[in-house]
Amino acid sequence: MLTETQSPVQDPTMAGQQPLLLGRGLTKRYGKVVALDNCDFDLYPGEILAVIGDNGAGKSTLIKAVSGAVIPDEGDVFLDGQKVSFRSPTEARQAGIETVYQTLAMSPALSIADNMFMGRELRRPGVMGEWLRMLDRPRMEKFAREKLTELGLMTIQNINQSVETLSGGQRQGVAVARAAAFGSKVIILDEPTAALGVKESRRVLELILDVKSRGIPIILISHNMPHVFEVADRIHVHRLGRRLCVIRPQNHTMSDAVAYMTGARVPDTEFETA
Amino acid sequence: MSGTDNFEAVVKERRTEAVAEFHEDKTLIRRFQNALHAAPSLVPLIVLLVSVLLFAGLVGSRFFSAGTLTLILQQVQLVGIVAAAQTLVILTAGIDLSVGAIAVLSSVIMGQFAFRYGIPVPLSILCGLGAGTILGMINGWLVAVMKLPPFIVTLGTWQIILATNFLYSANETIRAQDIEANAPALQFFAQTFKIGADENGRGGATFTYGVIFMILLIAVLSYALRSTAWGRHVYATGDDPDAAQLSGVNVRATLISVYALSGLICAFAGWALIGRIGSVSPTSGAELNIQSITAVVIGGISLFGGRGSIWGALFGALIVGVFSLGLRLLGVDPQWTFFFIGLLIIVAVAVDQWIRKVAA
Numbered sequence: 001m002l003t004e005t006q007s008p009v010q011d012p013t014m015a016g017q018q019p020l021l022l023g024r025g026l027t028k029r030y031g032k033v034v035a036l037d038n039c040d041f042d043l044y045p046g047e048i049l050a051v052i053g054d055n056g057a058g059k060s061t062l063i064k065a066v067s068g069a070v071i072p073d074e075g076d077v078f079l080d081g082q083k084v085s086f087r088s089p090t091e092a093r094q095a096g097i098e099t100v101y102q103t104l105a106m107s108p109a110l111s112i113a114d115n116m117f118m119g120r121e122l123r124r125p126g127v128m129g130e131w132l133r134m135l136d137r138p139r140m141e142k143f144a145r146e147k148l149t150e151l152g153l154m155t156i157q158n159i160n161q162s163v164e165t166l167s168g169g170q171r172q173g174v175a176v177a178r179a180a181a182f183g184s185k186v187i188i189l190d191e192p193t194a195a196l197g198v199k200e201s202r203r204v205l206e207l208i209l210d211v212k213s214r215g216i217p218i219i220l221i222s223h224n225m226p227h228v229f230e231v232a233d234r235i236h237v238h239r240l241g242r243r244l245c246v247i248r249p250q251n252h253t254m255s256d257a258v259a260y261m262t263g264a265r266v267p268d269t270e271f272e273t274a
Numbered sequence: 275m276s277g278t279d280n281f282e283a284v285v286k287e288r289r290t291e292a293v294a295e296f297h298e299d300k301t302l303i304r305r306f307q308n309a310l311h312a313a314p315s316l317v318p319l320i321v322l323l324v325s326v327l328l329f330a331g332l333v334g335s336r337f338f339s340a341g342t343l344t345l346i347l348q349q350v351q352l353v354g355i356v357a358a359a360q361t362l363v364i365l366t367a368g369i370d371l372s373v374g375a376i377a378v379l380s381s382v383i384m385g386q387f388a389f390r391y392g393i394p395v396p397l398s399i400l401c402g403l404g405a406g407t408i409l410g411m412i413n414g415w416l417v418a419v420m421k422l423p424p425f426i427v428t429l430g431t432w433q434i435i436l437a438t439n440f441l442y443s444a445n446e447t448i449r450a451q452d453i454e455a456n457a458p459a460l461q462f463f464a465q466t467f468k469i470g471a472d473e474n475g476r477g478g479a480t481f482t483y484g485v486i487f488m489i490l491l492i493a494v495l496s497y498a499l500r501s502t503a504w505g506r507h508v509y510a511t512g513d514d515p516d517a518a519q520l521s522g523v524n525v526r527a528t529l530i531s532v533y534a535l536s537g538l539i540c541a542f543a544g545w546a547l548i549g550r551i552g553s554v555s556p557t558s559g560a561e562l563n564i565q566s567i568t569a570v571v572i573g574g575i576s577l578f579g580g581r582g583s584i585w586g587a588l589f590g591a592l593i594v595g596v597f598s599l600g601l602r603l604l605g606v607d608p609q610w611t612f613f614f615i616g617l618l619i620i621v622a623v624a625v626d627q628w629i630r631k632v633a634a
Contacts, residue, residue: 069520090522105520107513109580114506119522121503133502162311 018081020045020217021097021186026065026075028058035061036072037241043186048208048218050228053238053261059221060190062238066219067099067188068092079185090119098183102191104175108164113137113144115163116178147181148174151207169200173207180211187211188219193227205231225254237261245270310629314574315586317625321572321618322589322596329600337603340470340479350595351463351484352377352543352550356562357569357587358492359539362532364570365499366512367579368417368424370533372409373540374562375435380406381544382439385448385554388457395457403541409435410537411530418529432563443556450552463487464549484546488588491539496584508532512579568615569594572622581626593618 023041027034035058043049053059064070066077068086077084079095086092089099106115122136122143123129129136141159148159151173163171172192179187189208193201201224208231212218222228228235229249237244237260244260245267259265310316330338356373363370384402387393393401409431416427453460463484471478499505507528510518519525547559573590575582598611 089520093522099520101520103517103520105517107510107517107521107580109513110506110509114510115521118506118510118518121506123503132497133504135501135503135506137501 017044019043019078021066021077021079023062023066023072023077024075026062026072026077028061028065028070028072034241036065036075038075039238039242041066041236041243042246043217043219044234046212046215046217047233048212048220048231050220050222050232050235051238052222052225052228052235052257057238057261058241059238061241063099063188063190063219063221066092067097069099093182096183096185097188098179098186099188100172100175100179100190100192102194104171106163106171106175109162111160111162112148112166112174113141113159115174116140116144116147116181120182143181144177147177151177151180151210167200168196169203172196172200172204176204176207176211180214180216183216185216186219187216188221190221191223192220193222193224201227225257228257229254237267239263243270307629307631310625313583314581314629315583315589316574317622318573318586318589318593322593325593325596325600329596329603333600333603337600339477341477342599342603344479344481344485346592346595346599347485347488348480348482349599350591351482351488352546352559352562353565353569353594354488354588354591355484355491355543355546356540356566357573357591358488358495358584359536359543360566360570361573361575361582361584361587362495362508362539363424363536364512364567364575364577365508365579365582366529366532367515367577368512368529368533369428369567369577370413370536371425371428371563372413372432372435373536373543373566374559375432375439376406376409376537376540377544377547377562378556378559379409379435379439379442379544380541381547381554381559382443382556384460384545385453385457385548386443388460389448389452395459398457399459399545402544403538406541406544407534407538410540411534413537414530414533417533418526439556445556447556448554453548453553460545460554461549461552463546464552482549484549487542487546491542492584492588499584504528504531509580512581514580565591565594568619572615572618574622574626576626576630577623581630590622 019042021041021043023039026036026039026041028036037058039058039062041062051059051063061070065072065075068089068091071085071087077086079097084095086095092099107118110118117140122140124134124136128134144159163174166174172195176187176189176192179189192204192208196204205227208218208220212231220228220232232249235247235249235257237247237257239261247257247260247267256265260267326338326343336342356377359373360370380402383405384398387398387401388395413424413427413431416422416431417424464482466480466482469479469481471480499508507518507523510521510523511525511528515525518528543562544559548554551558569590570582570587571577571590572593573582573586573588575584575586594615597614598608601611601614602608
């Protein structure tokens with residue numbers, strides 16, 4: 001999966017820093033539709049990068065291309081300066097890229113602990129685990145409880161209650177906690193507040209800032225401009241299958257951003273300094 | 275899109291109430307609903323105990339004796355084994371209509387290999403078990419890789435396997451006496467032992483190896499479903515296959531393993547079928563399909579997948595067994611059995627829907 005290729009030059013405005021995750025010349029076609037058109041992408045350590053764009057601009061395809069859910073037709077993805085080519089989300093996950101999907105990808109009938117460890121269950125040590133493949137429930141429950149506590153979600157009393165008994169915000173919280181627990185390099189959040197009420201959105205935004213404060217960079221895909229402008233360090237504006245520009249929220253208004261992404265206005269430069 | 279809305283600011287400042295708050299519901303009905311949600315085989319267990327007590331009261335000691343109760347176990351052993359296979363498939367939100375056909379063809383292969391070709395009996399049995407597994411894998415491949423609906427796939431393979439069964443066996447039955455004389459291992463599951471019988475061997479509890487096998491099988495599967503990663507993946511696949519796939523479950527491998535295991539269990543049921551009827555008959559076992567689905571549904575396992583306990587399937591099979599024997603001992607028209615089983619099915623599905631509402 002990993003090769004020794006060095007990554008190409010980073011964008012000049014972040015001089016001195018090496019991008020953690022970057023894509024160069026990413027192209028993906030679905031029949032005659034070009035979802036990604038020679039698209040570039042950069043994510044720097046410790047930042048929250050928002051990705052905005054109109055419906056059908058190719059945001060999701062871009063995110064899927066860097067998280068292994070879609071294999072690009074052309075172009076390269078680099079993680080930590082090393083070329084990677086993920087063939088599945090599982091491979092990306094093993095490399096430390098966790099994605100919280102809009103649908104959350106949780107099994108409603110199973111417990112919180114079961115869901116957090118889905119696909120990477122812990123087994124008991126010794127004969128019980130080796131031969132009888134017995135799950136180490138106490139260890140998984142303890143870990144799940146710790147992770148939820150770290151993110152201030154420990155008003156959850158019973159780690160064994162099924163996910164379907166949680167509210168939308170709680171589910172989102174568990175999904176973010178799962179990503180934060182295992183995502184050692186990058187966490188991708190796809191529309192985390194789209195299905196939530198006002199109060200629950202607030203909580204999730206706080207959660208995102210919590211995760212950021214622990215040094216893990218976040219890619220945030222959202223349609224909600226107030227949320228994007230509140231938490232993002234940089235905003236990647238996606239238009240017609242490629243990166244139109246990367247702006248900093250303090251230099252622009254929300255209507256600027258919307259104007260760029262709908263094509264009503266053209267940005268002055270592709271990158272800007274802080 | 276003009277700035278942060280005011281209500282957002284208000285919420286931001288007044289963060290007194292916790293969002294992620296959990297409280298227990300105190301009403302009795304809600305508690306009961308939650309208990310059922312956590313232990314879905316509770317309902318069939320209660321129904322089973324109540325129906326045993328009911329018939330004990332109506333029929334008396336003729337019903338409520340070790341002999342009669344273990345007779346029920348013997349009568350449901352086949353359905354119980356097949357229902358275990360059916361449970362696995364239904365937990366993945368599928369259905370296996372070919373269970374009966376696989377069981378019969380496997381039993382015919384065991385018999386014909388031993389008698390027609392003179393292959394050593396243990397080897398013939400292995401061939402039968404292998405055939406069942408392969409047939410199950412074919413089902414699994416069609417469902418998981420070709421993405422065909424399980425109902426259609428197994429409706430097709432049911433006919434194909436049954437036809438193969440008749441063509442291959444030339445509709446020929448291997449007589450019980452011949453099996454007893456030449457290949458007693460084929461009747462292994464019919465061997466019995468007694469507990470608590472008098473010195474003449476009468477009365478007491480009678481267990482066949484088939485009954486023991488059924489209980490062991492369900493215990494082992496229950497462990498695998500509850501306490502191994504594979505079991506969690508089976509539930510997750512049935513619950514929401516896309517979510518399972520995205521969280522790292524190999525849905526395709528899980529489905530194929532489930533159908534293959536179902537085929538293997540059905541082949542064991544075929545072996546037990548020889549023990550039950552004594553002979554190898556290509557026309558036997560036709561009712562196993564519907565009986566197994568009935569047991570699973572009465573056992574509180576959701577046809578929509580991802581919910582239920584395999585013990586429920588055993589309880590479901592036993593409920594049917596208790597009703598049929600109990601009503602027969604009462605001397606009632608056997609049609610009443612079907613009448614009550616039909617009612618139970620509808621009640622069971624209604625209860626399943628009610629339990630799901632815990633989520634709301």
